[in-house]
Each structure stands twice: as structure tokens, then as C-alpha cells.
Amino acid sequence: MMDLIGIPPQALFGQLLLGLINGAFYALLSLGLAVIFGMLGVINFAHGALYMVGAFVALLLSQQLGLGYWPALILAPLAVAGIGVALERTMLKRIAKMDPLYGLLLTFGVALVIEGLFRHWYGVSGQPYPVPALLQGGTNLGFMYLPTYRAWVVVISLIVCLGTWYAIERTKLGSYLRAATEKPQLAQAFGINVPRLVTVTFAGAVALAGFAGVLAAPMYQVNPLMGSNLIIVVFAVVVIGGMGSILGAVLTGFGLGLVEGLTKVFYPEAANIVIFVIMALVLLVKPAGLFGRTA
Amino acid sequence: MxxxxxxxxxxxxxxxxxxxxxxxxxxxxxxxxxxxxxxxxxxxxxxxxxxxxxxxxxxxxxxxxxxxxxxxxxxxxxxxIGYVPDDRGIFASLSVEENLLLPPEVKPGGLTTEEVYALFPRLRERRGSQGTKLSGGEQQMLAIARILRTGAxxxxxxxxTEGLAPVIVQQIGQIIAGxxxxxxxxxxxxxxxxxxxxxxxxxxxxxxxxxxxxxxxxxxxxxxxxxxxxxxx
Known part of the structure; x- marks a missing residue:
């Protein structure tokens, strides 16, 4: 096959696929961060650690109980949601009316504690997690080789992102969530149990991080630091997309993954910083983010 | 009494x-x-x-x-109890109909959605609009309408009546009398x-x-x- 503008198509499409996969993780994580910030006013620094916990729960389910990937895809997010409920009920609730800085510091501390525990128990070397039998192998598309598992990650992430968008923008529970995000006192004065809604929202958003962790386990090594490597980029994605819009978070996540992939093809030296350069530019031109609403 | x-x-x-x-x-x-x-x-x-x-x-x-x-x-x-706050409290992130259906039922015996729309036909016409895109008078009607469904x-x-034109004030008066x-x-x-x-x-x-x-x-x-x-x- 012909080279496209001097780039072998294998390399180009390979990097685009990698970009889409990174984008899928950016989208799943920034979506949860945006929802949490909207409802609780907390910048959840523990999000990356909870993503890591999701991957570890999958690993432990497999090692200790012999439960495979598919049960883990349900059970690990539930376990992370449980941790989320405990975090919100015992800690975040107490700082609800305080400066957002307290939430940032608290969740940063929580992230360090969680990562520290897992480093203590499992060390820093990664542990492999097998690709489920159903998703092994791949397809030769002619212009590139498409591993089945990677295609699955992109597709299921898109479905989960759109499902989350639908749940928030088109359902009754979602209208409660939007109302409680906008005017919590008034929503509560209408008889909506806002404190419980806040707990459920936080649990749901961190469950998305846990879900992303399980998706990541077969592709990357399961490692206590896998979350902190990712979360910095995800925060940049959230800043670029803006906090205001669910669909914005999803589009920005996938879009920036692709941009990063393309940069790897055309100018590999810049691949690690391109997102931060875009973040700086967006902050200069549109400080509320591409899809953000100025408060 | x-x-x-x-x-x-x-x-x-x-x-x-x-x-x-x-x-x-x-x-x-x-x-x-x-x-x-x-x-x-x-x-x-x-x-x-x-x-x-x-x-x-x-x-x-x-x-x-x-x-x-x-x-x-x-x-x-x-x-x-149904509450209409001083700023009307219409949610910008909800459509007119979502605003109307937001407050959960607090007691049995509230008006049905159809009965509410019959009282406020304008809200039915605008049901798909963003809540805060309504005029001031329409927002006030929405604020009252949504607590009639709840059984309060x-x-x-x-x-x-704050900030509303006299003709709208008159309409609100008729609604409250009703x-x-x-x-x-x-x-x-x-x-x-x-x-x-x-x-x-x-x-x-x-x-x-x-x-x-x-x-x-x-x-x-x-x-x-x-x-x-x-x-x-």
C-alpha cells in the first residue's frame, strides 16, 4: 500500500487506534470528574487511584477467586462504588460547604494513601492480566492489524459514555441530578433527598473510573502507579473541555486522544506535551474550556 | 376552622x-x-x-x-408544603417540562400533569424549551404550576408578582384566587x-x-x- 504523505499507513492507523484508546480512558475518567465537580464542587484527585483500584480488584478476583474478566467488569466498578460511598459519607460530606481547595487536598491525600497501600502490598512492578478468551486475536484490515480487545475497549467506552450522557440528560434521575447540581437547596426544598443523591452521584462517577481500570488491565500492566500516570493528563483534558458539559467531556477526551496519536506520527518528540500545550492555548483564549459555561 | x-x-x-x-x-x-x-x-x-x-x-x-x-x-x-422562591427558582439546565415534573409527589391527591397543562396552556406550548428561556411571567406560572402536581x-x-407587567399580575391573581x-x-x-x-x-x-x-x-x-x-x- 502507498505511503500517505511519507508516513506508512500501518504506523498512521496504528497510532490513531492507540490515540482512540487513550481517548476512551480520558473520556471515561474526565466524564466522572466533571460530574463530581458539578455536584460536589470537589476536584477529585483520588480518581486515578480509584481507576487503579478497579484494575487491582479485577486482578485479585482472578487470582483469589478465579473469577474472570466478565464478572470483574461488573464487580470491580461495584467495589469502587462502595469505596466511593464510604469516602463521601465519612469525609467529603464534612467539607461540602468549604473552599474547593479542601476537597482537592483531601482527595489528593486519599490518593496517596490508596497508592501507598497498594505499593506496600504489591510493589511497583506491574502484574499481567490476561485478555479474555472471547476477545483474543485480531483482524487484518489490509491497511492495519486490529487487535480485537482494543476495538472492544473503544466501542464499549463509547457506549458507556453515551449511556452516561443519556442517563444524565434524558432520564428522571438525571433531571434530579442536574437540578441538584444547579440549585441544591431548592431541589431539596422540593422534597428531593439531595444528600443521598450526592452519594449516589459520587459512587456512580468513581464506578466509571473503576470500570476504566478493568478495561485497562489486559492492555497495560496492573500497577499501583497506573492511575497517577494517567490522572494528570485527564485533568488537562477536563480543563480543555470545561466542566459544564457531559458530551463536551466525552468529545474532548476522544478528540485529544486522537490529537496525541497523530502527534506521535508526525512529531513524536511533542507527543507527551501536546495536550498541555493545547491546555495553555485554551486557557488563554477560552478560560472556561471549549464546552464550559462561565459561572 | x-x-x-x-x-x-x-x-x-x-x-x-x-x-x-x-x-x-x-x-x-x-x-x-x-x-x-x-x-x-x-x-x-x-x-x-x-x-x-x-x-x-x-x-x-x-x-x-x-x-x-x-x-x-x-x-x-x-x-x-409547596414552595415558590422569590427568584422563582427555574432550573436553567432543565426543560420547561422537566422543571414542571421535577418536584416529587409529597402527598397523594395532586393535580395531574394534564390538569396543570389545562390551567397553564402556555407551558404546554413551551414544554421543550429551556426553563429560563421563558418570559418572567411564564417562569412565575411554571414556578406555581410545578408545586400543584405534588399534592402539597x-x-x-x-x-x-415581582417585576411583572400589570396584565400578568392580574393573571397570577386569578390563578391564586382559583x-x-x-x-x-x-x-x-x-x-x-x-x-x-x-x-x-x-x-x-x-x-x-x-x-x-x-x-x-x-x-x-x-x-x-x-x-x-x-x-x-
Missing amino acids: HEMLRVHDLHGYYGESHVLHGVEFTVDHGEVVTLIGRNGVGKTSTLKAIMGLLDRQEGSIRVQGAELIGRRPDRIAHQG RLLLLDEP LKAKGFTILLVEQNFHFAATLADRHYVMEDGRVVDMIPNDQLEAQADTLARYLGV
């Missing part, structure tokens, strides 16, 4: 600021009662205190005998005294965070001078 609402020695605080100093009044079933007084005397704060929305409220607020002090706002609503029988209305005829109990905060006089059974006058006088509607003319002094008009 039975007492619907009894407020006794109500004190309210925003942070350290003490805004209600022992408010006392009662509202009977089916009555329309106003809280009147100058700006900043505590009328809006009294409604907020009933809903549990101040930073702190002390004393006693009983609705059909049940004490509200110490309860969370969502539990208070479930005592059968005690309605707290905070300045429903609600009274249906047996709703209404506590109304109102600056527009002429408007209040056409609807209310009694008026409580507030000054400096207290109720200082009560004037039955049929004695308004006789006490016009007293009232003018209270209101500073």
Missing part, C-alpha cells in the same frame, strides 16, 4: 447574623394570609425558615401539628399591597424580624393610616 400552620417564637440566622427575632403567626386551613412589611424585615427569611433553608432556625413551626424545626428540607416538603396543600409564595377556591392554604409574601388586598383573608405586618400586627382584610380601609405608617408609604 383548623390550624394549618402555627409559627411560634421563630428565630432565624444566616451565619452569625440574627434575622428573625421571635416570629409568631398562624394560618388556618383554606386561608390566604400575607406577610407584609418593608424590604429586609424578614418576610422571605420566614418562608425560608419554614422550609428549613436558613443556616439555623429555632423555635417552633408546626404544620397540622407536626413540628418542622430540626427536619431536613426534603422531609419538610413531604409534610405537604400548603403553598408558600414569595412575591409572585387555588383558594380549590381549598389550598396559601402564605403569601407580597410587596404589592393592592394585589394582596384582593386575595387575602388576613395580613401579618412584619418589622425588624418580628410580626408586629395583624389586620383582617375587611378592616384594611379602617386601618389604612396605621398600615401606611408600617409600610412607610
Whole structure:
């Protein structure tokens, strides 16, 4: 096959696929961060650690109980949601009316504690997690080789992102969530149990991080630091997309993954910083983010 | 007549600021009662205190005998109370219909969505629009309409005519009169005294965070001078 503008198509499409996969993780994580910030006013620094916990729960389910990937895809997010409920009920609730800085510091501390525990128990070397039998192998598309598992990650992430968008923008529970995000006192004065809604929202958003962790386990090594490597980029994605819009978070996540992939093809030296350069530019031109609403 | 609402020695605080100093009044079933007084005397704060929305409220607020002090706002609503806040409280992130359907049922026997739309046909036409894209009058109607679905029988209305054109004020007046005829109990905060006089059974006058006088509607003319002094008009 012909080279496209001097780039072998294998390399180009390979990097685009990698970009889409990174984008899928950016989208799943920034979506949860945006929802949490909207409802609780907390910048959840523990999000990356909870993503890591999701991957570890999958690993432990497999090692200790012999439960495979598919049960883990349900059970690990539930376990992370449980941790989320405990975090919100015992800690975040107490700082609800305080400066957002307290939430940032608290969740940063929580992230360090969680990562520290897992480093203590499992060390820093990664542990492999097998690709489920159903998703092994791949397809030769002619212009590139498409591993089945990677295609699955992109597709299921898109479905989960759109499902989350639908749940928030088109359902009754979602209208409660939007109302409680906008005017919590008034929503509560209408008889909506806002404190419980806040707990459920936080649990749901961190469950998305846990879900992303399980998706990541077969592709990357399961490692206590896998979350902190990712979360910095995800925060940049959230800043670029803006906090205001669910669909914005999803589009920005996938879009920036692709941009990063393309940069790897055309100018590999810049691949690690391109997102931060875009973040700086967006902050200069549109400080509320591409899809953000100025408060 | 039975007492619907009894407020006794109500004190309210925003942070350290003490805004209600022992408010006392009662509202009977089916009555329309106003809280009147100058700006900043505590009328809006009294409604907020009933809903549990101040930073702190002390004393006693009983609705059909049940004490509200110490309860969370969502539990208070479930005592059968509907609240229309002074800024109308329309949610920008919800459509007109979502705004209308937002408040959960607090007591059985509320109007059906169809009945609400029959009362407010304009809201049906605009049901898909963003809530805050409505005109001021339409937003006020939406704010009232959405608490009629919930089965609440005690309605707290905070300045429903504020900033509206006279023709709209007239419409709101007809709506409130219609609600009274249906047996709703209404506590109304109102600056527009002429408007209040056409609807209310009694008026409580507030000054400096207290109720200082009560004037039955049929004695308004006789006490016009007293009232003018209270209101500073």
C-alpha cells in the first residue's frame, strides 16, 4: 500500500487506534470528574487511584477467586462504588460547604494513601492480566492489524459514555441530578433527598473510573502507579473541555486522544506535551474550556 | 376552622447574623394570609425558615401539628408544603417540562400533569424549551404550576408578582384566587399591597424580624393610616 504523505499507513492507523484508546480512558475518567465537580464542587484527585483500584480488584478476583474478566467488569466498578460511598459519607460530606481547595487536598491525600497501600502490598512492578478468551486475536484490515480487545475497549467506552450522557440528560434521575447540581437547596426544598443523591452521584462517577481500570488491565500492566500516570493528563483534558458539559467531556477526551496519536506520527518528540500545550492555548483564549459555561 | 400552620417564637440566622427575632403567626386551613412589611424585615427569611433553608432556625413551626424545626428540607416538603422562591427558582439546565415534573409527589391527591397543562396552556406550548428561556411571567406560572402536581396543600409564595407587567399580575391573581377556591392554604409574601388586598383573608405586618400586627382584610380601609405608617408609604 502507498505511503500517505511519507508516513506508512500501518504506523498512521496504528497510532490513531492507540490515540482512540487513550481517548476512551480520558473520556471515561474526565466524564466522572466533571460530574463530581458539578455536584460536589470537589476536584477529585483520588480518581486515578480509584481507576487503579478497579484494575487491582479485577486482578485479585482472578487470582483469589478465579473469577474472570466478565464478572470483574461488573464487580470491580461495584467495589469502587462502595469505596466511593464510604469516602463521601465519612469525609467529603464534612467539607461540602468549604473552599474547593479542601476537597482537592483531601482527595489528593486519599490518593496517596490508596497508592501507598497498594505499593506496600504489591510493589511497583506491574502484574499481567490476561485478555479474555472471547476477545483474543485480531483482524487484518489490509491497511492495519486490529487487535480485537482494543476495538472492544473503544466501542464499549463509547457506549458507556453515551449511556452516561443519556442517563444524565434524558432520564428522571438525571433531571434530579442536574437540578441538584444547579440549585441544591431548592431541589431539596422540593422534597428531593439531595444528600443521598450526592452519594449516589459520587459512587456512580468513581464506578466509571473503576470500570476504566478493568478495561485497562489486559492492555497495560496492573500497577499501583497506573492511575497517577494517567490522572494528570485527564485533568488537562477536563480543563480543555470545561466542566459544564457531559458530551463536551466525552468529545474532548476522544478528540485529544486522537490529537496525541497523530502527534506521535508526525512529531513524536511533542507527543507527551501536546495536550498541555493545547491546555495553555485554551486557557488563554477560552478560560472556561471549549464546552464550559462561565459561572 | 383548623390550624394549618402555627409559627411560634421563630428565630432565624444566616451565619452569625440574627434575622428573625421571635416570629409568631398562624394560618388556618383554606386561608390566604400575607406577610407584609418593608424590604429586609424578614418576610422571605420566614418562608425560608419554614422550609428549613436558613443556616439555623429555632423555635417552633408546626404544620397540622407536626413540628418542622430540626427536619431536613426534603422531609419538610413531604409534610405537604409547596414552595415558590422569590427568584422563582427555574432550573436553567432543565426543560420547561422537566422543571414542571421535577418536584416529587409529597402527598397523594395532586393535580395531574394534564390538569396543570389545562390551567397553564402556555407551558404546554413551551414544554421543550429551556426553563429560563421563558418570559418572567411564564417562569412565575411554571414556578406555581410545578408545586400543584405534588399534592402539597400548603403553598408558600414569595412575591409572585415581582417585576411583572400589570396584565400578568392580574393573571397570577386569578390563578391564586382559583387555588383558594380549590381549598389550598396559601402564605403569601407580597410587596404589592393592592394585589394582596384582593386575595387575602388576613395580613401579618412584619418589622425588624418580628410580626408586629395583624389586620383582617375587611378592616384594611379602617386601618389604612396605621398600615401606611408600617409600610412607610
